[in-house]
Amino acid sequence: MIAGIDLGTTNSLIGVMDSGFPVLLAGENGSRLTPSVVHFPEGDAPPLVGASALRMRALDPARTVSSVKRYIGRRFGELDAAERSAPFAVERARDGGILIGPRRLSPEQVSAILLGKLRSDAECTLGIEMRRAVITVPAYFNDARRQATKEAGRLAGFDVERILNEPTAAALAHGLDRGGERRRVAVFDLGGGTFDISILELHDGVFQVVSTNGDTRLGGDDIDAALVSFLHSEWSVPHDDALLLARIREAAIGAKHRLSDSQDTVLRLPFASGTSREMALDRAVLENLARPILARARPCCLRALSDAGLAAGEIDDLLLVGGATRMPMVREFARDLFGVDPLTDSNPDESVALGAVLQGGILSGQVTNALLLDVTPLSLGIETFGGLMNVLIPRNTTIPVKAGELFTNAVSGQSAMQIHVLQGERELARDNWALGRFDLPFVPAPKGGARVGVQFEIDADGILRVLARDTATGLEKVVEMKSAVDVSDEAVERMISESVEHAFEDVEARRFAETRQKSADLLGAVRTALTKADALLEPGERDRIEVLAARVGAALAAEDAPALAAANLALDESTRDLAARLLDQAMETALKRRGIL
Amino acid sequence: MSEQDPFSLLGFPARPALDTDTVRERFRQLSDTLHPDRAGGDATRFAALNAACSALTDPVARLRALALLSGAGTANAKRPVPPGFADLFLQAGDLSRRLDDFTRRKTAASSALGRALLADEEMEITESAREFLDQLAAKRSELDAALSHADARWETDRTELAPQLPELADAFAYLARWVGEIQERLLCLTLIPDSAP
Structure with a gap:
């Protein structure tokens, strides 16, 4: 018997084949999702794993490790400032790797604790020993991160029979019952910490990946962080209060989940001092925060399509995977990119694990009507x-x-x-x-x-x-x-720390220089546009723009940084309509040139 | 490394032209028994099959494999740019530089208005790129015709045709590279949003 395991950034799942069907097993508190969280109590008491550890995250953030998948197989030198300043300790190991949490374990060791929990829960339910496993990883994981995940499996006592790509697993789970017709499927997988896009061709039980792309540092976590930082400034709470920060984070995650089903929600945060804060939050606010994060998925998708030699309209099915695809804006984003409505008949949290179980079935010979042909990303x-x-x-x-x-x-x-x-x-x-x-x-x-x-x-x-x-x-x-x-690690690290130090030193000066550069660009563009695009201007528009441009000029002369930023923004906003008209005109000219208009 | 040639590995006659879909279909069928996930599968044999499929579905690799098999030169020999390609070579370089330069300027423009002012130029440059891609596609059709022609005569004139294979392979390779380079740059250009961050 080969277990199938989805080792996720936020949640993990385990399952086995049962009478020819993949079945996911519930953990100790009855849920098939085990939070990927490990809490290390004081002293050397055994760690808490899963739901009980998650409950400790807001109470004792420094002793509770989550999102360990962000760190697995990476070098300390490549971590950015946010990744280094997690609620728990993140340190450089002597070999250039990473040590995390109060017990200074490697990410492999922490992942092994998670895998061990999944294993013992499964053994408890089934009453048999589980030795073999298929473990999934993001398709865009590099060699080092695959090896580290395999090592975590070994540390948990598994013979790791296969490291399987998550989007491919999801396609396998979804596509088994679809008969012989040839289909092109895009799997859009936005999880807690990673993003993958894979394009597959399904034909006669063969699941052939044509192209894959992704970003191993893009996920729902980033949306949480943006929301936390927004709440932080709205509520103007002190930056050094780790406990408060941890509680804001839990409240933010809850609100984010609620906003997938409703247009607005209320965020409540009872403060220790007895007072409490409340804030009404509507979906539009969350979407504005999430938009720039989600935008990072676009180049990955376009590149995957290009590598597959396909246009958006040539995709037959769009499969959404990962908890973050529950957000309506993510669904729309994917639909717009691929020009097809997403399939709705699968559970975005479970399809990867089900696919891992099926792959286990293929390897043990229980499943013979499917075969995966995957690619190197x-x-x-x-x-x-x-x-x-x-x-x-x-x-x-x-x-x-x-x-x-x-x-x-x-x-x-x-x-x-x-x-x-x-x-x-x-x-x-x-x-x-x-x-x-x-x-x-x-x-x-x-x-x-x-x-x-x-x-x-x-x-x-x-x-x-x-x-x-x-x-x-x-x-x-x-x-x-x-x-x-x-060698190279230290060089990388030195480079990063230099730039970080640099940033702290003259952040004000740099920001002002950037703002000034933006003013110069804007004023140049405005001057050109007002001469070149005279015919496109609406009555009064020139005056409106010139007033705002003069305001930018005045703020520049006064070297007033906040006023300059505000003036830039106003001028940028006021010229967007004109920009849109210029784009239309350029399009029209081009069409005329080609004799289409 | 002495390995079986890709044609015999996948069970096709060694000849200039092969239908890509047929090759892929054969690969899929053989994968079903030889893939290491299958009982009795074999990673080494599958990897060889995999490489053979890649070779046979790419005209460059296929023609080079056929040339090698027919004793007509190796892939590593230094040959000049094929006749009729020098002009395209210059055009490809020139267009790539123009696209790179434009992409740099569009990225640097920090406002929606600044980028919109570049729109006319963008339309022109992408049009030239597409025209050039059309030119390359026309050239590719010529090569495809030459390939079918060689394929039709292969049975009878193979000793005469074999020495021409390396040059034909080079021509396909140059075209593929230019198409790839121009398409990559067009993709990079479309990845820049209309309004700056």
Whole structure:
């Protein structure tokens, strides 16, 4: 029996195949969703996991770890300021990794505690031992984060049979009962902490992923944070009150959930001092806060479509996955992008776990009418002359896959060559994720005489294995890669901390410089528009705009930062209609030029 | 590394033209038994099958594999830009630079009005890009015709045709690269919103 596990940022689920059907198991408090929260009590009492830990989050935020998935498989050096200043401790491990929570555990260890809880609850329900598991990860997870998730599974005592991509799992759960017709499906997966978009072709039980894209740092958590920060300034509460902050967060999450079903809600926060705060919040306010966050999903979706060689209208089905897709604005956003109404007959919280269970069924031979052909989300390559990335396996290649590369010595008698393995889409090697380095030994030979073949393999888990092959003996050997943490991590970290310090020093000065730059841009654009687009102006519009432009000029002269920002905003707003008319005119001119109008 | 050629791996005759859908369908069928998720499946054999499918559905890789099989040169040989391509080569470079420059300026414009003032230029530049893509598509049709022609004569004239394969493969490769570069830049341009952040 192979368990299927959705290890989520916010909630986790576990299930098994039962008489040919995937079934999700309820945890100790009767819910199939186990909150991905671990609370560490004082002393060395065993941690609380799930709903009981979630209850502790507002009471004891420093000892309660949530959203651990944001940290798994990452280096301390790449965390941003918000990720470093979580309610619980986030520290740099000696090897450049991350340690979190009051007991300073690695994210793998904390994830293992979550997985252990799922496992023991399932064993309790079924009365049998669970040793094997399929665990899901965001499709856009890189090699390091997949390996770390696999390691968490091992630490929890599982044989991890497969690391499965979440959107693919959801498609599997949804598509099994759909017969033989060929369909193109877009899976839009916005979870608590990660966003994935996958485009699949379903045909005769084969679920073939055509393209995938995403952002592993975009999710409902970000909307929570925006709402918390909004409430924070509305209520002008002190910044250093961690407990109050934690309670505002719980209230904000509750309000966000309620606003998916109703247009308005009331946020109540009883203060310890006996007074309490109340605020009416309507959906429009939440949507304004969420809009810029959601906008970050757009480029991912357009790129996935482009990589699949498809236009929006060519998608047959749109499947929404992840709790954040309950927000009406998210549903509309996805519908507008893909030009098709989202399917409504699946539970966005459960489809990933059901898919993981089904994949377990495929691996154990219980399910024979479905097969997943997944892809690698990121290009794999090596650093080549001039610090460029040489792609060996392009993104969206079906896995498992192998690519061979032959290396020769560049100078006579060269004893080894260092190979730098990278993952990512950028042209310059240093802009990509460094998977690791290894030294390839050469036998002594004149220039070009020593040849070693290296085989890069991405397995069905999306994890890389490197094999070196001696062309003389034909022997293959797995290459141990040195993690890239050692050197580059510190450089990255130094860079980030410098820029953070820098930001704190002269944040006022920088903001004013930016505002001034914006004024200059705006005034330039206004001047050009007023001369060029005279015919487009409505009666009185020129005067209105000129008055506002003069106000910007005055604030500039007075070096009054707040007044300048306000004047910019007013001028920007007042010229939006004109901007829209200019766009229409440009469109018309273009159509005329092509003889369409 | 000595591996079976992609044609025989997927059970197709080694020839210049193959129908992409047919190749994919064969790959899917074989996956159903050889994928490592299946009992009796095999990751190594599947990976080879996978690579063969990629090779046979891409004219560049297919023609290069066929050239190799027919003993007509390798993929790594240095050859000049194919005849009739030099002009396209210059155009592609020029257009890429113009698109990059425009994208930079549009990103830098910090107001809706500033971006709207660039709209005329954007329409013109995207039109030139589309016209160029049409030109490339026309060139691609020519190559496809040359490919079918070679395919039709393959049985009888293969010794004469084989030496021409590497050059034909290069032509397909250049076209694919330019189409990719221009499309990528057009995509980047559409990713900039009309109103600045």
